[in-house]
Amino acid sequence: MSAILEVHKLAKSYGNFDAVKGISFEIHEGEIFSLLGPNGAGKTTTISMLSTLYTPTSGEATICGYSITKDTMAVKKCIGVVPQDLALYEDLSARENLNFWGQMYGLSGKSLKIRVDEVLEQIGLIDKAKLKVKTYSGGMKRRVNIGVGLLHQPRLLFMDEPTVGIDPQSRRAILDSVKDLNINGMTVLYTTHYMEEAEELSNRVGIIDHGDLIAIGTQEELTKSVGETDTLILHVGEETNPETLSEEVRKIKGVLKAEVTDHQVSIITPTAEELLAQVVTRANNLGIKIKSIDIREPNLEAVFLNLTGRALRD
Amino acid sequence: MRKLLIIAFKDVLLIFRDRAALLFMFLAPFALTIGLGLATGSFSGKSNSGILDLPIVIVNEDNGQLGNALVEMVQSDQLADLLEPEFLTDLEIARKMVDDNKTVAVVYIPAGFTNSIIPNDVTSNSTQIIQLELYGNPSSPTGVGIVKNLLEQFISEVEVGRVSGTLAVTQLLESGAIDPSQAMKIGQAVGELQTDTQVGTSSIKLNNVTAAGTEVKFNMLALLAPGMALMFLMYTVSNGGRTLLVEKAGGTLPRMLISPTSSFQILGGKVFGIFLTGLAQLVILILGTTLLFKLDWGDPLAVLVLVAAAALAATGWGILLAAVLKTSGQVSAVGTAIMLIFGILGGSFTNIGIMPNWVQWVSRISPNRWGLDGFTNLAMGGNLANIVIPVIALLIMAAALFLVSVVLFSHRGIGKE
Numbered sequence: 237m238s239a240i241l242e243v244h245k246l247a248k249s250y251g252n253f254d255a256v257k258g259i260s261f262e263i264h265e266g267e268i269f270s271l272l273g274p275n276g277a278g279k280t281t282t283i284s285m286l287s288t289l290y291t292p293t294s295g296e297a298t299i300c301g302y303s304i305t306k307d308t309m310a311v312k313k314c315i316g317v318v319p320q321d322l323a324l325y326e327d328l329s330a331r332e333n334l335n336f337w338g339q340m341y342g343l344s345g346k347s348l349k350i351r352v353d354e355v356l357e358q359i360g361l362i363d364k365a366k367l368k369v370k371t372y373s374g375g376m377k378r379r380v381n382i383g384v385g386l387l388h389q390p391r392l393l394f395m396d397e398p399t400v401g402i403d404p405q406s407r408r409a410i411l412d413s414v415k416d417l418n419i420n421g422m423t424v425l426y427t428t429h430y431m432e433e434a435e436e437l438s439n440r441v442g443i444i445d446h447g448d449l450i451a452i453g454t455q456e457e458l459t460k461s462v463g464e465t466d467t468l469i470l471h472v473g474e475e476t477n478p479e480t481l482s483e484e485v486r487k488i489k490g491v492l493k494a495e496v497t498d499h500q501v502s503i504i505t506p507t508a509e510e511l512l513a514q515v516v517t518r519a520n521n522l523g524i525k526i527k528s529i530d531i532r533e534p535n536l537e538a539v540f541l542n543l544t545g546r547a548l549r550d
Numbered sequence: 551m552r553k554l555l556i557i558a559f560k561d562v563l564l565i566f567r568d569r570a571a572l573l574f575m576f577l578a579p580f581a582l583t584i585g586l587g588l589a590t591g592s593f594s595g596k597s598n599s600g601i602l603d604l605p606i607v608i609v610n611e612d613n614g615q616l617g618n619a620l621v622e623m624v625q626s627d628q629l630a631d632l633l634e635p636e637f638l639t640d641l642e643i644a645r646k647m648v649d650d651n652k653t654v655a656v657v658y659i660p661a662g663f664t665n666s667i668i669p670n671d672v673t674s675n676s677t678q679i680i681q682l683e684l685y686g687n688p689s690s691p692t693g694v695g696i697v698k699n700l701l702e703q704f705i706s707e708v709e710v711g712r713v714s715g716t717l718a719v720t721q722l723l724e725s726g727a728i729d730p731s732q733a734m735k736i737g738q739a740v741g742e743l744q745t746d747t748q749v750g751t752s753s754i755k756l757n758n759v760t761a762a763g764t765e766v767k768f769n770m771l772a773l774l775a776p777g778m779a780l781m782f783l784m785y786t787v788s789n790g791g792r793t794l795l796v797e798k799a800g801g802t803l804p805r806m807l808i809s810p811t812s813s814f815q816i817l818g819g820k821v822f823g824i825f826l827t828g829l830a831q832l833v834i835l836i837l838g839t840t841l842l843f844k845l846d847w848g849d850p851l852a853v854l855v856l857v858a859a860a861a862l863a864a865t866g867w868g869i870l871l872a873a874v875l876k877t878s879g880q881v882s883a884v885g886t887a888i889m890l891i892f893g894i895l896g897g898s899f900t901n902i903g904i905m906p907n908w909v910q911w912v913s914r915i916s917p918n919r920w921g922l923d924g925f926t927n928l929a930m931g932g933n934l935a936n937i938v939i940p941v942i943a944l945l946i947m948a949a950a951l952f953l954v955s956v957v958l959f960s961h962r963g964i965g966k967e
Binding site for chain 2 (some may be wrong): 287288289309312313315317319321322323324325327328332336337339340341342344384
């Protein structure tokens with residue numbers, strides 16, 4: 237497969253703060269590539285540079301064979317962008333929004349109308365197309381936001397955390413639509429901090445943290461990199477301090493890492509089932525009540541934890 | 551160009567769907583015009599607010615019937631709230647008062663003025679008429695225009711009286727009803743009667759007859775309505791400038807920037823949208839006041855030219871605010887302040903001619919000042935030629951403001967980072 241996107245040592249700094257630290261990767265035509273990382277990792281800054289909104293401090297990238305710094309208009313025509321935050325006119329209807337944005341992408345006349353109808357059908361809002369966007373639910377607005385990015389049928393679609401802050405049903409609909417788009421030949425760069433989404437959608441995943449691309453590969457390649465480790469997750473009550481339990485658990489032989497996220501302790505270990513009894517005993521000794529326990533096989537969460545020492549949602 | 555227009559029309563559509571903005575754009579200027587109209591007695595035919603109180607100086611060297619009639623007219627109760635006359639005997643001192651910006655105009659009634667119009671010998675063929683002189687303050691064109699209007703009304707009525715008096719005496723002579731020795735006495739009597747009639751019936755009001763013969767009623771609303779319209783035009787343009795920052799914060803401006811649309815097209819579209827909104831606002835207000843208050847704004851073509859120039863200059867201010875300030879909240883606050891300051895400076899509330907020199911000088915930075923000068927000229931019967939200076943001033947203002955804004959935007963970008 238040929239590369240539709242090639243990124244070479246792309247960097248962006250704001251004064252002394254390096255938001256993106258010289259990352260390199262490529263995306264092949266027809267794949268879904270996810271940039272997985274916590275909030276503030278540099279995902280949106282990367283998308284903003286690739287979509288020509290921000291000028292890179294250094295490095296270069298080419299999209300559809302065009303430089304993002306020299307051939308910006310050609311790049312803009314090749315890409316579609318679904319921004320993280322809604323970028324719509326709330327006092328216009330869905331149809332009016334799509335008409336406006338379609339014209340911004342050079343569509344007009346009959347082809348515009350046909351394309352707007354197709355997109356409205358695609359996002360399931362053809363019956364409510366005349367209502368003002370401000371009357372829509374959060375999920376419906378998200379769908380219009382995505383629809384705008386699809387209007388001109390771009391070869392490469394950037395989706396920047398499109399499921400943030402929406403209900404599970406809308407989230408499911410969006411994930412399914414991403415898969416459909418990909419089946420129909422669209423290449424997708426998808427950013428998220430939800431491991432499950434990256435696992436479900438992606439052909440390949442890049443893990444980004446503090447502006448660095450710390451790992452890249454298929455899900456299988458990435459999980460293999462952390463070895464045959466399981467993740468033991470202990471859910472504790474809100475009244476208890478999970479840090480105390482985390483410190484105690486680290487003393488157990490066979491525990492590679494133990495990190496706290498909200499009211500849970502994540503333990504990386506190659507022998508989860510064998511350690512279980514010891515962990516419960518130590519929790520009892522500390523007077524900490526464990527509400528539930530999960531044992532997960534190697535996944536991207538474990539990869540992130542292994543690479544950074546922190547949980548993905550930190 | 552197509553995308554520029556699409557962006558502009560989208561902005562106009564959004565503004566016209568914003569009820570709060572519509573209230574400010576249309577209802578507020580209407581309400582204030584009506585309120586001030588009621589306060590000034592414009593609807594009842596009485597003017598009692600002293601909204602103008604134009605300071606003028608009369609130098610009467612004539613002391614004949616017509617000179618005295620003119621003096622009585624400017625001192626009449628009907629004009630008491632419009633004029634603040636002062637009487638001097640030294641023309642040079644009076645002119646210096648104008649030069650020093652202490653008064654709006656000097657009305658000089660030369661010696662022999664009455665006799666040149668109502669000669670002692672009505673059979674004389676002398677056509678030399680000694681003219682009144684109006685020495686106006688160029689920094690107060692509105693005030694000078696009003697005084698000029700009053701003088702023209704006075705002269706017009708005197709002229710009608712003179713011609714009819716001369717005609718009557720001549721016909722009496724030709725018919726043999728009187729002999730030449732009686733003509734002089736009868737002529738004087740007719741002249742005196744004519745003068746008495748004018749003063750006695752107070753027929754001179756704030757009316758004028760244009761050269762074309764069309765009656766133009768000078769209405770206080772002709773000052774109030776454009777004043778309010780221009781003041782709220784500043785609200786509209788600052789609100790328009792604000793939308794640029796609202797779009798930046800709301801993500802639609804960055805989204806436009808990542809579409810295959812140039813910064814020039816986007817900025818041009820925003821500017822054109824603000825201009826169109828301002829233009830629409832003024833046109834609607836003009837049509838509304840014409841229909842509701844029977845207000846005559848003057849020559850329609852000239853009004854349209856002036857409206858376009860005023861909207862363009864005001865748009866320059868709106869876009870400059872967006873270029874200088876960082877948040878939409880800042881633009882709202884500063885825009886409101888500028889709206890009020892320009893309203894006061896530009897003469898929306900009071901006659902700028904009675905303000906100190908420096909205020910009058912500073913007022914030139916406001917589109918309100920030039921716009922109001924132009925509208926007043928047109929309301930008093932002026933045409934396109936009479937508003938050349940305000941229009942050029944507004945266009946220069948617009949060009950300068952756009953230039954500064956473009957330079958500022960080119961330094962910081964219109965929506966990036």
